[in-house]
Amino acid sequence: MAVKALIPLxxxxxxxxxxxxxxxxxxxQIGEAVGAPQQASLITAIPSIVLGIxxxxxxxxxxxxxxxxxxxxxxxLLVTGSLLGxxxxxxxxxxxxxxxxxxxxxxxxxxxAGSVYLVxxxxxxxxxxxxxxxxxxxxGYQVSAAIGVFAxxxxxxxxxQYLFLIPAxxxxxxxxxxxxxxxKTGNGEKVxxxxxxxxxTAVAFITLFFSYxxxxxxxxxxxLFVVFAVYIHKASHPFITPAFFxxxxxxxxxxxxxxxxxxNYTFSPLFNGIFVKVFHMSTSQVSTYxxxxxxxxxxxxxxxxxxxxxxGTRTAIIVAACMKILGFVLEIFCMNLGPVxxxxxxxxxxxxxGFLYSPLVSTVLGTLPKDESGRGVGMNDLAMNxxxxxxxxxxxxxxxxxxxxxxxxxxxxxLAANYANLFLLDAVLIAIALVVYFVFNKKIxxxxx
Numbered sequence: 001m002a003v004k005a006l007i008p009l010x011x012x013x014x015x016x017x018x019x020x021x022x023x024x025x026x027x028x029q030i031g032e033a034v035g036a037p038q039q040a041s042l043i044t045a046i047p048s049i050v051l052g053i054x055x056x057x058x059x060x061x062x063x064x065x066x067x068x069x070x071x072x073x074x075x076x077l078l079v080t081g082s083l084l085g086x087x088x089x090x091x092x093x094x095x096x097x098x099x100x101x102x103x104x105x106x107x108x109x110x111x112x113a114g115s116v117y118l119v120x121x122x123x124x125x126x127x128x129x130x131x132x133x134x135x136x137x138x139x140g141y142q143v144s145a146a147i148g149v150f151a152x153x154x155x156x157x158x159x160x161q162y163l164f165l166i167p168a169x170x171x172x173x174x175x176x177x178x179x180x181x182x183x184k185t186g187n188g189e190k191v192x193x194x195x196x197x198x199x200x201t202a203v204a205f206i207t208l209f210f211s212y213x214x215x216x217x218x219x220x221x222x223x224l225f226v227v228f229a230v231y232i233h234k235a236s237h238p239f240i241t242p243a244f245f246x247x248x249x250x251x252x253x254x255x256x257x258x259x260x261x262x263x264n265y266t267f268s269p270l271f272n273g274i275f276v277k278v279f280h281m282s283t284s285q286v287s288t289y290x291x292x293x294x295x296x297x298x299x300x301x302x303x304x305x306x307x308x309x310x311x312g313t314r315t316a317i318i319v320a321a322c323m324k325i326l327g328f329v330l331e332i333f334c335m336n337l338g339p340v341x342x343x344x345x346x347x348x349x350x351x352x353x354g355f356l357y358s359p360l361v362s363t364v365l366g367t368l369p370k371d372e373s374g375r376g377v378g379m380n381d382l383a384m385n386x387x388x389x390x391x392x393x394x395x396x397x398x399x400x401x402x403x404x405x406x407x408x409x410x411x412x413x414x415l416a417a418n419y420a421n422l423f424l425l426d427a428v429l430i431a432i433a434l435v436v437y438f439v440f441n442k443k444i445x446x447x448x449x
Contacts (some may be wrong), residue, residue, distance in 0.1 A: 192238050
C-alpha cells in the first residue's frame with residue numbers, strides 16, 4: 001500500500017522544488033521589485049538554512065513517528081507559506097521579509113515529500129526496485145529544476161508573486177497520501193526532542209557559516225556537536241546512538257558521498273559566469289542553454305535504475321563519476337568553441353549527476369539496517385547539503401580571484417582562464433573521490449555477498 005504513495009510524493013516534491021529553483025533564479029529581480037536589492041540574497045540564503053535543518057529532521061523522524069503525521073505537517077506548512085507569500089505580496093505592499101518568511105515556511109514544508117519518499121522507498125521496496133525509484137527521484141529533481149528556470153522567467157514578466165502558488169496544488173494530493181501511507185511507522189519510541197534540537201542547531205550554524213562566512217559560527221557549531229556527542233553517550237534513548245557512528249561501512253560510504261558532492265553546486269555558477277562575462281549573454285539567455293543539461297540529467301535519472309540493474313552498482317558509480325569528470329574537462333576546452341559546445345559538455349556532466357544519485361544513495365543506505373533507514377536518509381541529505389555548501393563556498397571565493405587568471409590548459413587568460421582552472425579543480429576533486437572509492441569499495445560492500 002505504501003508504495004502507491006510514491007508517485008504523489010514525487011509530484012509534491014517536484015512542485016516544491018520547482019518553486020525553490022524558480023526563486024533561486026530570479027531572487028535579484030524580486031529584491032529590486034520590493035525595494036531591497038541589497039538584501040535580495042537573503043531570499044535564497046535563509047530558506048537554504050531552513051532546508052539544511054529539515055532535510056535531516058524529516059528523514060530521521062521517519063524512524064520514530066507516523067509518516068502520515070509528517071506529511072500532514074509538511075503540506076500544511078507548504079500551503080500556508082504559499083498563501084502567505086501570494087496574498088501578503090500581491091494584495092498588500094510587497095516586502096522583503098514577507099517574501100523571506102513565506103519562502104522559509106514553504107521550504108520547511110516542501111522537503112517533507114522528498115524525505116518521506118526516500119524513507120518509503122528504503123523501508124518498503126526490495127533492493128532491485130530501490131535503485132529504480134531513487135533514479136526516478138533524482139530525475140524528478142532535474143525536471144523541477146528545468147521547469148523552474150522557465151517558470152521563473154515567464155512569471156516575472158507577469159507577476160512574480162504567482163510563483164508562490166505553484167506548490168499550493170499539493171493540498172489535493174493529501175487524501176491520496178493519507179490513504180496509502182502506513183498507519184503506524186517507526187519504532188514507537190518517544191521522540192528525542194532535546195537531541196534533535198542540539199543537532200539541528202549545530203547544523204543551522206554550519207549552514208549560516210557558508211552564507212555569512214563568520215568563523216564564530218563554526219566555533220558554535222563545533223561546540224554543539226561536542227555537546228551532542230556527550231549527550232548521546234549519556235541519554236537513555238537518544239534518537240541516534242554512538243553505535244550508528246561506529247558503523248565502519250557507513251562511515252566509508254558517507255565519506256564517499258561527501259567527496260563526490262563537494263563540487264555539486266559549482267557547475268551552474270561557473271557555466272553562468274562564462275556565458276555572462278566571457279560570451280556577454282544575459283542570465284535569461286543562459287537558461288535556454290543550461291536547461292538542456294537538466295533535461296539530459298532527468299532522462300538519465302529515469303533510466304538509471306534499469307542501467308544499474310544491468311551493469312551493477314559499483315560499475316554505475318564509476319561510470320557516473322567519470323562522466324562528471326569528463327563534463328568538467330570538456331567545459332575547459334569547449335570554452336574556445338562557443339556556447340553550443342559548452343552546452344553539450346554540460347549535458348555530459350548533468351547526465352553523470354543523474355546517473356550517480358541512485359547507485360550512490362543505494363550504497364550508503366545499504367550499509368544500515370532498515371530500522372535506521374530514516375536516520376540514514378536524514379544523514380544523506382545533510383551530507384549532500386553541507387558538502388555542496390563547502391564546495392560552493394571555496395570555489396565561489398575564487399570566481400573573481402586574479403590568482404587564477406594568468407593562464408590555463410586551454411590557452412586562455414583573464415576571467416576565461418579563471419573559470420577554466422576552477423573547472424579543472426572540480427574535475428580533480430571528483431577524481432580524488434573516485435580513487436577513494438577504488439580503495440574502500442570492497443569493504444563498503446563486504447556484507448552484500
